[in-house]
Amino acid sequence: MELSKIKEFTDSELKTQEAQAGEQLFRVRFQKSLGDTAGVNKLRELKKDIARIKTVARQRALGQATAPTESAAPAKKTKAKKA
Template identity: 60%
Template sequence: MELEKIRNLSDGELKAEQAKAAEQLFRLRFQMKLGQNEGVKKLRGLKKDIARIQTVARERELGLYGATPKTESTEPKPKAKKAAVKKTAAKPAVKTKKAKSEKEAAE
């Protein structure tokens, strides 16, 4: 199935096509397990069709397809003000057992 044909389908038709392709894929896989090696190309094609359908559905979800890219205006953007940085008192260092024992050994 061509991408443009998929894009022209409605959401309901997309779901129906996906279900139909998934059913065909299941049947083909079942036949392959039974030893019929016919339809390998069709198997690949069905997997790609399902992927295309899912891609178009996701694009619609995100609103990506057909969206016009934003153009930057020629006006300069206002600069953001820097937030004031609060200085906090440093926490007293915690001495470890090793540091304490070294200090005691030095004394």
């Protein structure tokens, strides 16, 4: 799932999507434990989707903008000159 699509969801839709992805993740892990290796790529994608959903939800909870601002970028370190 793309990040732009996730950002369009409402808070309740985010919770629903997270629950559905978690359920799918459980099923894919179960299939993998039975020896079915076809779901390895799906496993990775589901984990990433859940992380993206949680990130967007957390940003909204903190009231942060969805895109980082330039002021939030770390400052460059300058070397002290020896006298």
